[in-house]
Amino acid sequence: MEKIDRVLKYIDGQMSDEEKSAFEKELASSAELNSKMEEYKNFFSEIKEIKEIPVDASYFVNMIPNFRNRIELKKKKKIFPKLALGFSTLTAVIIISLFLFKQPKNVTFVNLNSHGIDSTLSLLQVGISPLQDNFNFSNLSKEEEMKYDSVVTSMLSNELNLSSAGLNYINETGSNSDLQSLLQGVNDVEANKIYNELLHKKIF
Amino acid sequence: MTEINSDFELVKSFIAGDESAFNKIVQKYQQKIYWHARRMTGNHLDADEIVQEVLIVLYEKLKDFKFQSSLYTWIYRITVTRSINFLKKRNLKKIFSIDDKLPKTMKSSEDIVGNLEVKEKFEKLEKVLQKVSPKQREVFIMRSFDELSYEEISQITGGSVGGLKANYFHAVKKIMELMKEDGKD
Numbered sequence: 001m002e003k004i005d006r007v008l009k010y011i012d013g014q015m016s017d018e019e020k021s022a023f024e025k026e027l028a029s030s031a032e033l034n035s036k037m038e039e040y041k042n043f044f045s046e047i048k049e050i051k052e053i054p055v056d057a058s059y060f061v062n063m064i065p066n067f068r069n070r071i072e073l074k075k076k077k078k079i080f081p082k083l084a085l086g087f088s089t090l091t092a093v094i095i096i097s098l099f100l101f102k103q104p105k106n107v108t109f110v111n112l113n114s115h116g117i118d119s120t121l122s123l124l125q126v127g128i129s130p131l132q133d134n135f136n137f138s139n140l141s142k143e144e145e146m147k148y149d150s151v152v153t154s155m156l157s158n159e160l161n162l163s164s165a166g167l168n169y170i171n172e173t174g175s176n177s178d179l180q181s182l183l184q185g186v187n188d189v190e191a192n193k194i195y196n197e198l199l200h201k202k203i204f
Numbered sequence: 205m206t207e208i209n210s211d212f213e214l215v216k217s218f219i220a221g222d223e224s225a226f227n228k229i230v231q232k233y234q235q236k237i238y239w240h241a242r243r244m245t246g247n248h249l250d251a252d253e254i255v256q257e258v259l260i261v262l263y264e265k266l267k268d269f270k271f272q273s274s275l276y277t278w279i280y281r282i283t284v285t286r287s288i289n290f291l292k293k294r295n296l297k298k299i300f301s302i303d304d305k306l307p308k309t310m311k312s313s314e315d316i317v318g319n320l321e322v323k324e325k326f327e328k329l330e331k332v333l334q335k336v337s338p339k340q341r342e343v344f345i346m347r348s349f350d351e352l353s354y355e356e357i358s359q360i361t362g363g364s365v366g367g368l369k370a371n372y373f374h375a376v377k378k379i380m381e382l383m384k385e386d387g388k389d
Binding site: 004005008009012014039040043044046047049050051053054055056059060063064066067070071074 | 227230231234235238255256259260263316317322323325326329347348349369372373376377379380383
């Protein structure tokens with residue numbers, strides 16, 4: 001161990017009795033060790049001097065009153081954010097309520113729940129019946145029929161992910177009486193299963 | 205034992221609603237809190253800020269104190285933590301040049317050390333202490349000024365006794381060297 005470390009250990013009281021005794025013997029005969037020892041002793045006595053310096057006592061006298069003022073200020077600061085949050089929340093609720101409950105012009109809402117399901121259906125029937133004639137496909141011209149066919153075809157194509165060859169196959173076999181009778185034999189559960197599988201596979 | 209009983213009674217009184225008990229605790233330990241903060245930060249203004257933070261923590265947390273250590277150890281631990289945190293914030297501010305109003309030198313009227321004879325030595329040591337790492341500074345202050353044992357320092361800082369001894373010895377050697385260099389300037 002370096003001389004300095006041994007001196008420090010001795011001054012710091014970290015030596016065992018044996019170590020201390022050996023060190024003190026060495027100290028008695030070593031000028032260099034003595035010089036280091038003096039150096040460190042002077043250092044620690046300076047530290048001790050600085051430790052007990054006189055200071056302005058009024059700072060410590062005023063410490064508690066200053067602290068109490070700070071506590072009061074802190075309490076006031078806590079209230080203000082709560083008020084601000086409450087106010088902004090209230091404003092947001094008012095604005096949202098205005099948007100939600102504001103009635104659009106020229107619209108009459110009917111509360112269907114108050115009528116019950118049967119009366120709802122009869123209301124729909126009353127609404128739709130004037131238009132029903134327009135939805136009778138037997139009255140459609142060839143052009144209109146083709147237009148509806150192409151809409152249905154494109155819907156089928158998109159949903160079943162079929163190529164045009166696949167669609168043609170369906171159209172051709174759709175009129176086949178064997179396929180028709182086969183399809184009539186398929187129950188709802190089987191139909192759903194087939195439908196879902198078709199959706200996820202490209203057949204053609 | 206008498207001191208622990210006295211601290212225990214004061215804490216009990218404070219929890220029961222006696223504000224004057226808190227004032228007595230502060231009066232008892234305020235110098236120790238201040239001087240640790242002062243030696244860690246190197247100036248009065250920063251030390252004062254730490255002291256106020258420590259007192260606020262004490263005020264808010266004293267009701268939860270379970271006497272698993274002495275009150276002094278608990279208070280000291282808070283002071284040490286706040287001091288280290290303050291130094292980290294101060295260093296960050298320096299790095300990012302935030303708050304350019306930071307005074308590099310304090311006016312003498314802002315310092316409570318009035319005695320000119322000792323003031324010079326004190327300021328020299330303060331300057332030197334700032335050149336030592338916070339961990340070494342911390343153990344040096346607690347050992348040399350507060351005369352705490354390594355076991356007590358370990359309880360406060362959480363460091364191992366062996367590590368603390370090593371830090372202390374490094375700190376002493378470095379501070380002595382720096383004091384000599386400063387003396388030559």
